[in-house]
Amino acid sequence: MRAAPALFIFGWIAAVLGYFGILPENLGAGLAILAWTTSVTLILLDRMAKYRAEVGPLQDMWSDGESEDEETEVEPLANPRELGLDVPL
Secondary structure (H helix, E strand, C coil): CCHHHHHHHHHHHHHHHHHCCCCCHHHHHHHHHHHHHHHHHHHHHHHHHHHHHHHHHHHHHHHHHHHHCCCCCCCCCCCCCCCCCCCCC
């Protein structure tokens, strides 16, 4: 995760070097865009990993609770015409 801020700063350095003509402008802009995009991708991947680490145990607990309580019955919904409701088609 330490690479993301370094890449972001490198992008700014490349953009400034391209602006002042030390690097060709196209090369500086390309490096800046590549560095910023990579930085954002790394941040998103890190956040996704943290989310999976937090939610994974909760999903396991939910599935354990469902398997213990197997007495749940599912009933079909009532027909609206039997209830006297007119359903337009």
